[in-house]
Amino acid sequence: MRKEICKILKASIFFISCSTFAKDPQVVIVYSADGLANPAYAQVIAGIEKINSNAQRIETTTDNNNLLSLLDAAHADRIIALGKGIVDTIYKTEYRERTLAGLMYFNQSEYSGVGLALDNRILVEHLSRLLPTVKRFFIVQQAHFQTIDYVPSNLKSSTTIELREGVDSLDTIRVLGRLLDEVSASDAVFIPANLPKNILYEVSKVAWDKRLILLSTNLSHLENGALIAAYPDDFALGEQLGRLVGHPGPVYENIRVIKFALNRRVAQHLSLEFSPVVLESFALKIK
Structure with a gap:
C-alpha cells in the first residue's frame, strides 16, 4: 500500500513540475x-x-x-x-x-516579427480573382521603401508580374513615367505608396485619359485615381503576431491577410463590372 502511495505522489510531483515548466x-x-x-x-x-x-x-x-x-x-x-x-x-x-x-516596414535581416510589406504572391493571387482580365501586374516602388515584398513566383502563364524600382524618389517617378507610356488597358500598375501629391495628380490624369488601371498599397490613393487599394487587416496582423510568440527563435513573416478597397467611379470609367460576390469581397467601396 505504501509503495502505491509513493507511486501516486511521484506521479503527482512529476505532473505539477511539467505543468510549471509548460506554462x-x-x-x-x-x-x-x-x-x-x-x-x-x-x-x-x-x-x-x-x-x-x-x-x-x-x-x-x-x-x-x-x-x-x-x-x-x-x-x-x-x-x-x-x-x-x-x-x-x-x-x-x-x-x-x-x-x-x-x-x-522592415525585412528579415533587421528585426523579428511581421513586417507591413505585402507578399506579392498573395497579393496577385487575390487580384487575379478581382481583375481576371489583367494580364500583367507591374509594381513600381522606391528601393528601401518597399511596401510590397517581391518574390518570384510560378503564377499561371496568362498572368505575369514585374518589378520596377528606382534608387530614390525622383528616379522612381521617372521609372513610373516611362512605364505609363508602355502599358495598355490589359495591364495594372501599382504606383509607389510614397508618391508626392502633385505627381499623383499628374499620374492619375494620365491614367484616366488612357483608361489605365492604377493600384496602390496606400489607402489614401483610392480617392486620387487608384482603382483598388490593398492594405493589411490590422486585427489579423495582431493575431499573426500573437501566434509568433510560440516561435523559439528569430522569425520574419509578411502580412498574411490583406483587405481591398474599391473606387466605384474609377471602375465605371474603366467599364469594369464586378459580380455581386466579388463586389462583396471588397472591405471598402467609395463613390
Whole structure:
C-alpha cells in the first residue's frame, strides 16, 4: 500500500513540475501613447490579446531607462513591440532577442516579427480573382521603401508580374513615367505608396485619359485615381503576431491577410463590372 502511495505522489510531483515548466510565456505588448491616435494600434492589440489572453500592456515613451524598468517589473518572456520608435528602443536593451516587431516596414535581416510589406504572391493571387482580365501586374516602388515584398513566383502563364524600382524618389517617378507610356488597358500598375501629391495628380490624369488601371498599397490613393487599394487587416496582423510568440527563435513573416478597397467611379470609367460576390469581397467601396 505504501509503495502505491509513493507511486501516486511521484506521479503527482512529476505532473505539477511539467505543468510549471509548460506554462505560457508572459507576453507584454509595448506601444507609444502617441501611437494610439492611429486606429490600427487598437485593432492590432485586440488581435494579439485574442491569441494571448493574459498579455500585459505597456504604454510608454521611447525613454530607454524607463522602458527597461517597466519590462523588468513585468517579467516579460516575450515582447511584441509596435512602431519603429519603440522597437528601436527595445532593440538596444537585453530584451532584443525576445522582441517581435509589428506595425512597421522592415525585412528579415533587421528585426523579428511581421513586417507591413505585402507578399506579392498573395497579393496577385487575390487580384487575379478581382481583375481576371489583367494580364500583367507591374509594381513600381522606391528601393528601401518597399511596401510590397517581391518574390518570384510560378503564377499561371496568362498572368505575369514585374518589378520596377528606382534608387530614390525622383528616379522612381521617372521609372513610373516611362512605364505609363508602355502599358495598355490589359495591364495594372501599382504606383509607389510614397508618391508626392502633385505627381499623383499628374499620374492619375494620365491614367484616366488612357483608361489605365492604377493600384496602390496606400489607402489614401483610392480617392486620387487608384482603382483598388490593398492594405493589411490590422486585427489579423495582431493575431499573426500573437501566434509568433510560440516561435523559439528569430522569425520574419509578411502580412498574411490583406483587405481591398474599391473606387466605384474609377471602375465605371474603366467599364469594369464586378459580380455581386466579388463586389462583396471588397472591405471598402467609395463613390
